[in-house]
Amino acid sequence: MNRDWSELTPILVESIRETLYMVSITIGVGGFLGLVFGVLLYATRKGNLLENAFVFAILNVAVNIVRPIPFIIFITAVGPLTLATIGTTIGNDAVIFAMSIMAAFVTARIVEQNLVATDPGVIEAARAMGASRLRIIVTVLIPEALAPLILGYTFLLIGIIDMSALAGYVGGGGLGNFAIVYGYQRFNWEVTFVTVIVIIGIVQLAQVLGNWLARKALHR
Amino acid sequence: MTAAISFRAATKVFGTGRDAVRAVDSVTLDIARGEIFGVIGYSGAGKSTLVRLVNALETVTSGEVIVGGQNITELREPELRKVRAGIGMIFQQFNLMSSRTVAGNVAYPLKVAGWSKQDRKRRVAELLDFVGIADKARTYPGKLSGGQKQRVGIARALATSPSILLADEATSALDPDTTQDVLTLLQRVNRELGITIVVITHEMDVVRSIAHRVAVMEQGAVIEHGAAYDVFASPRQRATQRFVATTLRDRPSPEVLERLRHRHPGRMITVSVREDVGTGVDVFAGLRTHGVDGAIVFGGITEIDERPFGSLTVELGGDDAAIEALIADLRQTTDVHDLGTAADPRDVPWSAAAEAPAPEDETTPAGVGPDGVRSGGVGLGGVSSGGDAGVTRPFGGAR
Ligand SMILES: Nc1ncnc2c1ncn2[C@@H]1O[C@H](COP(=O)(O)OP(=O)(O)OP(=O)(O)O)[C@@H](O)[C@H]1O
Ligand SMILES: [Mg+2]
Numbered sequence: 001m002n003r004d005w006s007e008l009t010p011i012l013v014e015s016i017r018e019t020l021y022m023v024s025i026t027i028g029v030g031g032f033l034g035l036v037f038g039v040l041l042y043a044t045r046k047g048n049l050l051e052n053a054f055v056f057a058i059l060n061v062a063v064n065i066v067r068p069i070p071f072i073i074f075i076t077a078v079g080p081l082t083l084a085t086i087g088t089t090i091g092n093d094a095v096i097f098a099m100s101i102m103a104a105f106v107t108a109r110i111v112e113q114n115l116v117a118t119d120p121g122v123i124e125a126a127r128a129m130g131a132s133r134l135r136i137i138v139t140v141l142i143p144e145a146l147a148p149l150i151l152g153y154t155f156l157l158i159g160i161i162d163m164s165a166l167a168g169y170v171g172g173g174g175l176g177n178f179a180i181v182y183g184y185q186r187f188n189w190e191v192t193f194v195t196v197i198v199i200i201g202i203v204q205l206a207q208v209l210g211n212w213l214a215r216k217a218l219h220r
Numbered sequence: 221m222t223a224a225i226s227f228r229a230a231t232k233v234f235g236t237g238r239d240a241v242r243a244v245d246s247v248t249l250d251i252a253r254g255e256i257f258g259v260i261g262y263s264g265a266g267k268s269t270l271v272r273l274v275n276a277l278e279t280v281t282s283g284e285v286i287v288g289g290q291n292i293t294e295l296r297e298p299e300l301r302k303v304r305a306g307i308g309m310i311f312q313q314f315n316l317m318s319s320r321t322v323a324g325n326v327a328y329p330l331k332v333a334g335w336s337k338q339d340r341k342r343r344v345a346e347l348l349d350f351v352g353i354a355d356k357a358r359t360y361p362g363k364l365s366g367g368q369k370q371r372v373g374i375a376r377a378l379a380t381s382p383s384i385l386l387a388d389e390a391t392s393a394l395d396p397d398t399t400q401d402v403l404t405l406l407q408r409v410n411r412e413l414g415i416t417i418v419v420i421t422h423e424m425d426v427v428r429s430i431a432h433r434v435a436v437m438e439q440g441a442v443i444e445h446g447a448a449y450d451v452f453a454s455p456r457q458r459a460t461q462r463f464v465a466t467t468l469r470d471r472p473s474p475e476v477l478e479r480l481r482h483r484h485p486g487r488m489i490t491v492s493v494r495e496d497v498g499t500g501v502d503v504f505a506g507l508r509t510h511g512v513d514g515a516i517v518f519g520g521i522t523e524i525d526e527r528p529f530g531s532l533t534v535e536l537g538g539d540d541a542a543i544e545a546l547i548a549d550l551r552q553t554t555d556v557h558d559l560g561t562a563a564d565p566r567d568v569p570w571s572a573a574a575e576a577p578a579p580e581d582e583t584t585p586a587g588v589g590p591d592g593v594r595s596g597g598v599g600l601g602g603v604s605s606g607g608d609a610g611v612t613r614p615f616g617g618a619r
Contacts, residue, residue, distance in 0.1 A: 122315050124311075125317075125376075129305060129376075129380075130301040135332065139331075140317060143319040219318060
């Protein structure tokens with residue numbers, strides 16, 4: 001049953017490339033949207049910079065609805081929207097689309113929770129200096145919460161790697177697909193094992209990098 | 221000349237209906253240019269809210285606030301930002317940005333004001349030099365002591381050369397020595413730069429050492445205001461009297477008074493010691509003249525606005541008529557509170573002090589120990605019941 005690794009290695013490398021591609025686009029797009037949603041969630045809350053009960057309620061409900069949906073179901077549920085936006089419901093790009101939306105909502109909550117911990121006194125000081133709300137958000141709020149935000153995004157990154165493993169179900173590629181097609185479906189335990197090691201490696205690398213950046217951002 | 225800050229029936233209500241809190245209740249007050257104005261009051265009195273009306277961190281519910289001749293009540297956000305940029309503010313918890321260095325923190329308001337990088341650098345160096353922490357420019361606030369943090373806060377507040385500096389409990393998180401350093405720095409800011417300073421505090425010592433004028437707040441209202449010395453030397457309102465008594469502690473609290481009466485069953489009076497009556501000389505002259513015995517059983521004398529202030533509680537012994545004559549005499553020049561005798565005690569105006577929500581431990585005995593070192597933090601150079609053996613009847617020569 002043993003496959004020749006000289007044949008499998010290029011496929012594995014391609015799968016790693018595909019996974020990294022899907023994950024980086026998702027963390028870029030979903031992460032950015034999530035940052036915007038998260039900041040809005042925080043800032044529109046009662047007593048905060050952009051207090052707005054309506055916007056807060058909408059965002060809050062949206063996040064609460066989307067977040068608990070299992071991703072495998074979410075991909076299908078968001079299908080019509082995927083079709084309308086990128087023209088297909090299968091393949092890597094369709095998965096990236098679904099992942100970005102899910103990531104945006106997950107990130108929104110992570111960002112909000114980290115911003116809540118920032119010292120309101122510092123924001124008050126910036127207001128007292130005559131800074132505009134937008135300036136305060138960009139130059140005070142986010143920099144002050146940077147260390148926990150970096151850790152939040154590291155957590156998110158690992159969640160996205162997890163999500164990307166399901167790409168194979170809708171005709172996408174990546175490491176998850178590799179493990180299923182060449183490992184699970186061909187009863188090749190070795191392939192599954194190697195894939196697991198690779199994923200653990202990527203996750204570890206991300207975590208180490210995240211921890212290091214967060215520590216640098218802390219200035220203590 | 222117009223006032224630096226004028227409140228005209230300024231009122232701030234938080235919440236609505238049954239939950240409404242009148243944090244500031246129709247305050248009318250002028251703060252003159254170039255003075256250090258103290259606002260004192262217990263927790264929840266509305267001090268912070270009052271001062272936040274000045275830089276429009278809060279807006280009035282009714283009434284007006286006029287800053288530098290400009291009525292800021294009707295201004296919109298963009299204009300309010302300009303007003304804020306012209307007013308410096310420092311805080312109890314310093315509120316420095318932990319993500320920026322000391323220099324970065326001080327440069328922030330300059331960035332907001334659109335200064336060029338070169339100008340910012342020059343100005344930051346100048347400011348750090350002024351507050352005495354030039355060597356910490358590249359340090360992050362997390363590595364600074366409280367006193368150093370407040371210096372950064374002051375440098376940051378002064379960056380854009382404001383004409384007003386608001387200090388909300390700026391020394392309340394600091395130890396007594398550091399508090400004194402920061403107060404001295406604020407005094408320099410006032411004297412050398414001519415900046416009007418509004419100091420909010422519940423610490424008597426802060427007002428005592430730097431405020432020229434003071435307002436006392438209670439439940440949102442200014443209940444008394446005037447020259448710091450006058451307000452504390454002859455407090456009119458009961459709350460002010462309690463405040464002076466509980467913070468200066470030169471007057472016996474009800475508990476202390478009880479103990480005093482036990483030890484000194486005779487007639488006791490509390491005599492105010494003020495600039496206009498010297499430092500207690502009249503009391504002793506009076507004792508001699510009327511042939512009355514006097515024993516100092518409690519008291520303390522300190523300075524307010526660099527002038528003497530305090531009180532002495534004296535047990536009087538001798539002929540009743542002579543004692544009455546002495547009291548009448550003393551009343552010509554100073555405030556005398558008759559405490560009565562152990563058998564016939566009189567109420568004292570500051571007797572409610574025990575119920576007042578004082579910020580500090582109420583049970584600490586006032587005054588000094590036998591060795592003359594005061595145990596509390598106020599620094600009164602007086603005497604107390606503590607050193608009974610040492611201080612009773614040292615002036616009994618009038619017999
Ligand atoms: N944003 C707010 N919303 C609702 N109530 C408030 C708000 N800010 C202050 N208050 C209330 O207004 C009153 C005055 O508060 P303020 O902070 O001005 O008092 P303070 O004299 O500064 O007290 P402290 O010495 O404790 O700082 C308090 O009863 C407080 O609960
Ligand atoms: Mg306050």
